Amino acid sequence: MKLLNYIALTFVMLWTCNTAGQEVIQKASGSDERSFGKEIKAVSVFGEKASVTVRGADVAEVKVLLRPVSRNSDKGKAVADLKYINYSVEKEGDRLIIRNSFRGNPGQITSNLTMEIEIVMPHSVLADITNLYGPVKISNIASVNISVSFGSLRLTGISSESIIKARYSDMELEAVHGKLEITSEKSDINATALDATTDINCSYGTADLETAGAGPLIVRGYRTTVNIRVDEPGKYQYNLRSPQGTIIMPDGKQYRNQPVEVTPRSPAGLIDVTTSYCDITIEKK
Numbered sequence: 001m002k003l004l005n006y007i008a009l010t011f012v013m014l015w016t017c018n019t020a021g022q023e024v025i026q027k028a029s030g031s032d033e034r035s036f037g038k039e040i041k042a043v044s045v046f047g048e049k050a051s052v053t054v055r056g057a058d059v060a061e062v063k064v065l066l067r068p069v070s071r072n073s074d075k076g077k078a079v080a081d082l083k084y085i086n087y088s089v090e091k092e093g094d095r096l097i098i099r100n101s102f103r104g105n106p107g108q109i110t111s112n113l114t115m116e117i118e119i120v121m122p123h124s125v126l127a128d129i130t131n132l133y134g135p136v137k138i139s140n141i142a143s144v145n146i147s148v149s150f151g152s153l154r155l156t157g158i159s160s161e162s163i164i165k166a167r168y169s170d171m172e173l174e175a176v177h178g179k180l181e182i183t184s185e186k187s188d189i190n191a192t193a194l195d196a197t198t199d200i201n202c203s204y205g206t207a208d209l210e211t212a213g214a215g216p217l218i219v220r221g222y223r224t225t226v227n228i229r230v231d232e233p234g235k236y237q238y239n240l241r242s243p244q245g246t247i248i249m250p251d252g253k254q255y256r257n258q259p260v261e262v263t264p265r266s267p268a269g270l271i272d273v274t275t276s277y278c279d280i281t282i283e284k285k
Helices: 002-020 075-084
Strands: 026-029 032-036 042-048 050-057 062-072 085-092 095-102 112-122 126-132 135-149 152-167 170-185 189-211 217-230 236-241 246-248 254-256 260-262 269-274 280-284
Touching: 026 075, 032 085, 042 050, 042 112, 050 126, 062 075, 062 085, 062 095, 075 085, 085 112, 095 112, 236 280
Parallel strands: 042 095, 042 126, 050 112, 050 135, 126 135, 135 152, 152 170, 170 189, 189 217, 217 269, 217 280, 236 269, 246 280
Antiparallel strands: 026 062, 032 062, 062 112, 085 095, 236 260, 246 254
16 A cells, blocks of 8 residues: 555655664564474464564475564664563464564563564465564465454465455465455555455455456455456456446446446356446456
């Protein structure tokens, strides 16, 4: 979202001003690496101000790297404030649960505290991720269940099922297969090579989708601009509705305040989109 970009730019400008004033930010960090056996079927992460990276690989075990990070202009204070970063890794049956939090009187903490969580695991293990204020990157696994707020999401190479809830968190999806469900608020969605049964409920954002399969692709939007790119536009069935908006078809025709329904003789798939106060555009890749 543009709002998030403005916020990020503001932080960069403030950091630049501090640097111009000869203030150098010092970094202190710890490192905790652990491995878990074949019995793990799911990994749950409950993160706060965390950078979460999950990667599927041809491995037999789940490997977890936890890195608490403290930043301060005073190196001593950066090191001292590491004690306010709490984290845990616990097994509950066949599930591995990772948590982090920040404990301490806000007046005592003078550093910028964050957490870095990196996980390498078998492709078949479920990633169940909840993160507040931070980026999430997941690649090359079968199934994900994600809730992210005030952060970002990058998803690549998911083969079976993806369930996503996002607030104020832009997302990039690439090569998502199987089943995809998205519920988003004030978040932009950018999807390429999308080959999944897709159901999107979104509000106040943009959905820019490139489909590579039959779908169906269903979008229910509120004040959301929807752009869809397909290989062969003439082979799809379309049910398109945009009250107070314009529907733009691949042949250049535009329809204002009226639905568009197209059913070819042998439809290759279904694209069903409803939004409000915004446009729907269907175009060829």
